[in-house]
Each structure stands twice: as structure tokens, then as C-alpha cells.
Amino acid sequence: MGYSKRVLIVGNGGREHALAWKVAQSPELERLFVAPGNAGTILWNVAISANDIGGLVEFALNERIDLTVVGPEDPLSLGIVDAFQEAGLRIFGPTQAAAMLEGSKSFAKTIMEGAKIPTAEWQVFEDSDQAKNYIKSLGAPCVLKADGLAAGKGVIVAQDLETALQAVDEIMEGGFGSAGKKLVIEEFLEGQEVSLLCFCDGVSALPMVPVQDHKRALEGDLGLNTGGMGTYSPPPIWSSELEADVLRDLVEPTLRVMQERGTPFSGVLFLGLMLTQKGPKLLEYNVRFGDPETQVVMKRLKSDLLPVLWACTEGRLAEVELDWKEEVAVCVVMAAQGYPLTYSKGVPIRLPEVRDEAVIFHAGTQISGGQLLSSGGRVLGITADGKTLQEAREKAYSIVEQIEFPKAHYRRDIGVKGL
Numbered sequence: 212m213g214y215s216k217r218v219l220i221v222g223n224g225g226r227e228h229a230l231a232w233k234v235a236q237s238p239e240l241e242r243l244f245v246a247p248g249n250a251g252t253i254l255w256n257v258a259i260s261a262n263d264i265g266g267l268v269e270f271a272l273n274e275r276i277d278l279t280v281v282g283p284e285d286p287l288s289l290g291i292v293d294a295f296q297e298a299g300l301r302i303f304g305p306t307q308a309a310a311m312l313e314g315s316k317s318f319a320k321t322i323m324e325g326a327k328i329p330t331a332e333w334q335v336f337e338d339s340d341q342a343k344n345y346i347k348s349l350g351a352p353c354v355l356k357a358d359g360l361a362a363g364k365g366v367i368v369a370q371d372l373e374t375a376l377q378a379v380d381e382i383m384e385g386g387f388g389s390a391g392k393k394l395v396i397e398e399f400l401e402g403q404e405v406s407l408l409c410f411c412d413g414v415s416a417l418p419m420v421p422v423q424d425h426k427r428a429l430e431g432d433l434g435l436n437t438g439g440m441g442t443y444s445p446p447p448i449w450s451s452e453l454e455a456d457v458l459r460d461l462v463e464p465t466l467r468v469m470q471e472r473g474t475p476f477s478g479v480l481f482l483g484l485m486l487t488q489k490g491p492k493l494l495e496y497n498v499r500f501g502d503p504e505t506q507v508v509m510k511r512l513k514s515d516l517l518p519v520l521w522a523c524t525e526g527r528l529a530e531v532e533l534d535w536k537e538e539v540a541v542c543v544v545m546a547a548q549g550y551p552l553t554y555s556k557g558v559p560i561r562l563p564e565v566r567d568e569a570v571i572f573h574a575g576t577q578i579s580g581g582q583l584l585s586s587g588g589r590v591l592g593i594t595a596d597g598k599t600l601q602e603a604r605e606k607a608y609s610i611v612e613q614i615e616f617p618k619a620h621y622r623r624d625i626g627v628k629g630l
């Protein structure tokens with residue numbers, strides 16, 4: 212299939228705006244839809260929620276969609292890919308069985324073990340006394356993870372034994388809902404974190420540029436964990452040797468084991484890496500594009516995205532090469548007051564005009580009565596590039612300062628780690 216593709220992107224965050232922005236530039240595109248989208252994707256929005264799989268299948272059949280691209284993890288874990296495939300529709304993403312790499316932390320750890328992938332020492336528990344005994348044997352700091360999906364909030368890094376023991380009760384007594392019935396406890400790893408996203412077609416993988424996320428809410432990596440407060444790419448700590456090691460020792464064994472199980476992985480395999488003194492170790496898998504990783508990755512991608520996604524759905528990824536801009540890209544997230552805890556919504560926002568080299572990606576926004584309003588926790592992702600990290604940071608922050616968004620909070624130190 213050549214030109215005139217009708218594409219549907221599923222989701223409503225900054226990641227989906229970045230994907231839509233990139234796909235909209237494709238010469239192969241005939242028409243784009245985003246379900247449900249946000250104010251940044253208003254030209255393309257359809258009012259169907261990302262988890263309404265039946266509604267999305269029906270829409271894709273009626274609109275003769277050629278390719279559907281899924282942003283968030285929830286519809287993937289609910290089996291959106293299986294449902295589309297059963298209806299004879301082409302879709303980019305992992306099946307429900309393969310999405311378990313993110314949907315269950317204990318499953319992910321079992322795959323890592325089977326593939327001999329370097330990761331933190333771990334055990335899984337359903338009994339709190341046994342969990343506490345293991346914590347005492349590990350000592351502090353240690354890390355506790357609710358087994359299931361918990362919207363990025365199911366992880367507690369306990370600095371001391373008392374906090375760790377208390378957290379066992381919190382998680383097991385339902386603090387994370389059904390995600391917390393099983394508890395993974397693991398060794399604390401020290402180092403810098405890097406996100407590596409790879410396109411996969413079931414057999415082979417093609418890495419994107421490396422990204423460093425800033426997960427904590429406050430400057431200096433303090434405060435609560437969030438979905439991500441900002442990103443930059445590339446981190447200077449990364450190298451092509453490191454990338455070759457990660458592909459050989461972490462990515463390829465994962466794809467091999469998934470294939471052997473009869474659940475080959477297709478879509479984006481996102482590795483959350485810790486670069487330790489003993490080499491790169493895998494913290495977690497995600498089975499989708501990262502948010503806000505995708506904002507900087509799309510900003511740096513020179514190649515057309517559409518043929519790459521298409522090749523993944525046909526097992527032809529080995530034929531694809533990606534071209535990247537040399538420029539460094541930075542994304543600064545502006546969040547609503549209170550995020551990641553309870554936050555205000557409906558705050559009026561005014562945006563400045565921006566020039567070509569920067570993009571304001573929308574996340575939690577909507578338009579009501581002609582007015583742009585906040586409608587989520589992470590609201591905007593101001594993404595700019597430059598010849599140096601310093602220049603990219605200056606451009607991004609100069610736009611942030613021109614945005615009228617009362618009581619917004621953002622980190623001023625995005626990318627400082629890389630300077």
C-alpha cells in the first residue's frame with residue numbers, strides 16, 4: 212500500500228499530540244483522526260474514548276482506516292490490538308498477551324529471568340509477612356511495586372526499613388486497588404536513568420534516540436513520582452557502545468523469549484534503564500511510546516514516521532532506516548497546580564505564537580466556548596531544539612515564560628543533568 216493512508220491515533224495526551232504532529236507531515240497521509248485527542252489535535256478529533264474498543268473498531272471499519280496507532284497502555288492491556296486484528300484492521304502495537312510486559316511487573320520479571328537480562332534482584336509476594344521478611348533480608352533502601360497497572364504510581368522507593376515495612380501494609384491493604392494484590396520487592400539500583408524506545412515487528416528491533424526523563428515532581432529530583440515532568444535527548448551519558456550492549460543483552464533476548472512463548476512483540480518496546488556501575492540494568496518494560504519521551508523523539512526524527520509504523524505491522528522493520536536530527540531537543544512539562552495529587556481543572560490558558568523550531572504540545576487541554584482550558588494534570592509540553600542542550604533549554608524556557616497559565620508548576624532544571 213503506497214500513498215493515501217487514513218490513520219487513527221488513539222489517546223489524548225502530549226504523546227498523542229506529538230505523534231499526530233509528526234504523522235500529519237507525512238506525504239503518505241490522506242486523512243488523520245485522533246480519538247479522543249485534546250485541544251492541540253482539535254483538527255483531527257473524534258469523540259471516542261481510548262478504552263472504548265468496540266466503538267473504535269466500529270469507527271475504523273466505517274471510516275476505512277488503514278492504520279491505527281495506540282498511545283496509552285490501558286487499551287493495549289485491554290486487548291485493542293487483538294480486537295482490531297480480529298476485525299481485519301491493521302494496528303500498530305502489541306497484543307494483549309505481549310502487553311503483559313508492562314501490565315504485570317511479576318510477568319516482566321519472569322521474562323527478564325528467562326532471557327537472562329540484567330535487572331534488580333527481586334521476589335514476588337501475596338503474603339505480607341513473607342514480604343516483610345524478604346525486606347528485612349534485603350535491607351534499605353529497597354523498592355516496592357504493585358504488580359498491575361497503577362498509572363505510574365505503583366512504585367515506592369523506600370529509603371529506610373520502617374517506610375518499606377509500612378508500604379507493604381499500604382499496598383497489600385488495597386492502596387493501589389487490584390493492582391496491589393501481588394507485590395514485587397526488589398533491590399535498589401543506583402545510577403542515571405535512560406529511556407530507550409525501540410520499534411519492533413515481532414522479530415527485529417530498531418532503536419530510537421535515547422531520552423532522559425525527569426520523573427519526580429520537583430526540582431533536584433525531589434517530591435513525588437509523576438508520569439514525567441520533562442525530557443531531553445540525547446543524554447551525554449549515552450554512547451553507541453552502550454546502545455550496542457543494550458540491544459544485544461536486553462532488547463534482542465526479550466524479543467527472542469517473547470517469540471518462543473508464541474507471543475511475539477510488535478509495537479514500541481520501551482526500556483526503562485538504570486546505568487549502574489556494573490553496566491545497564493533493566494528497571495521496567497513499557498509497551499508503548501513514552502510520555503513525555505515521544506515529544507523529544509518526534510522533534511528529532513527526520514524520517515517519515517508512517518512507513519516505519521507500517522513496516523512494523525508487516526514484519527518488514529529490517530528494511531527500514533531512521534534519520535535523526537543532530538540537534539538536542541528539550542521538553543518542559545507545565546502541570547496544573549497540585550499535580551500529581553489532586554489538581555485544579557478548567558484553568559484558562561493563553562499561548563504565544565511560536566516559531567518553527569519549537570512546538571507547544573498539548574496534553575490535558577480542551578476548548579470550551581472558544582477558550583483554551585486545562586483539563587488534566589500534565590497540561591502542556593513545550594518542546595524546542597538547538598545546536599546545544601543549553602540553547603534548546605533557553606528556547607524552551609523562553610516560551611514557557613510567555614505562556615499565561617495561572618499557578619502552573621514546572622521544573623526549571625529539565626536537562627541540567629546533561630550540561
Ligand code: AMP
Nearest residue numbers: 331354366397398399400426483494495
Ligand atoms: P518503574 O515504574 O518501575 O519505572 O518505577 C518508577 C521509578 O522508580 C523509576 O523510574 C525509578 O526512578 C524508580 N525505580 C524503580 N525500580 C527501581 C530500582 N530497582 N532501583 C532504584 N530505583 C527504582
Ligand code: GLY
Nearest residue numbers: 438439501502503
Ligand atoms: N515517561 C515515562 C512513561 O511514559 O512511562
